[in-house]
Amino acid sequence: AQKVTQTQTSISVMEKTTVTMDCVYETQDSSYFLFWYKQTASGEIVFLIRQDSYKKENATVGHYSLNFQKPKSSIGLIITATQIEDSAVYFCAMREDQGGRALIFGTGTTVSVSP
Amino acid sequence: DAGVTQTPRHEVAEKGQTIILKCEPVSGHNDLFWYRQTKIQGLELLSYFRSKSLMEDGGAFKDRFKAEMLNSSFSTLKIQPTEPKDSAVYLCASSRQGNQDTQYFGPGTRLLVL
Numbered sequence: 270a271q272k273v274t275q276t277q278t279s280i281s282v283m284e285k286t287t288v289t290m291d292c293v294y295e296t297q298d299s300s301y302f303l304f305w306y307k308q309t310a311s312g313e314i315v316f317l318i319r320q321d322s323y324k325k326e327n328a329t330v331g332h333y334s335l336n337f338q339k340p341k342s343s344i345g346l347i348i349t350a351t352q353i354e355d356s357a358v359y360f361c362a363m364r365e366d367q368g369g370r371a372l373i374f375g376t377g378t379t380v381s382v383s384p
Numbered sequence: 385d386a387g388v389t390q391t392p393r394h395e396v397a398e399k400g401q402t403i404i405l406k407c408e409p410v411s412g413h414n415d416l417f418w419y420r421q422t423k424i425q426g427l428e429l430l431s432y433f434r435s436k437s438l439m440e441d442g443g444a445f446k447d448r449f450k451a452e453m454l455n456s457s458f459s460t461l462k463i464q465p466t467e468p469k470d471s472a473v474y475l476c477a478s479s480r481q482g483n484q485d486t487q488y489f490g491p492g493t494r495l496l497v498l
Contacts (some may be wrong), residue, residue: 302484312473314489321484360427366483371417371440374427 271296273363275375282351283383287351289336290346290378292361302367305333308358309376317359320344322366348380356382386411388490390476395495399456402464405493408457409478417477418451427475430461434481452470466497 272295282288295302302319318330320337328335336345348355363374389408397403407414418430431451432440438451448467453459463470473492479485 304486306489312492312494314475314477314492316486319486321427364483371419371429371432372427372487376426 273375279379298365390490400465405461413478414481419475444470
């Protein structure tokens, strides 16, 4: 069965520092796709970054990067040089290649960035 | 390109009413998804269409929820009859086609059932 788990409910950091969020997943599929989304205070859900299971190199987009540890079924999100605007809820999600089902989401991690 | 659009952004309904939520996917996207978001349950899939064919229907939502894809650029979600427990944010998302493609979300419709 598919499952995505985010154990950190909330994280508080100072501006310009680095924040790391954890996510572990369960799947029987050998090929799958992992995503991170951000939900802002207005409710908008924005796609940030993705990692395809067959890629060994960690994905990086702007000040977002991933720590993909396949043997541990783990996909952490790292935000460097945080800004106030990074305050949001961050969701990890997974989709299996063969399963053909929609995204399975974690419960989210709330990040608060203080000046 | 325009993103996913949803209307209305807010809806207030009386218990027992029928409401229809609307979604227009990103142009050229063939996969369309309806999700419901609540604080307790988080994000849950309601329906998933590929090229207008229903691929997956969230088991817990078959009773009073019906999603339709009338054409490749328009979908509706009907809730009939509404109940107070249906109060939530309803999100529409789309992707090109294929399990590997990234889903992009609309702004959501916030529904309050009294």
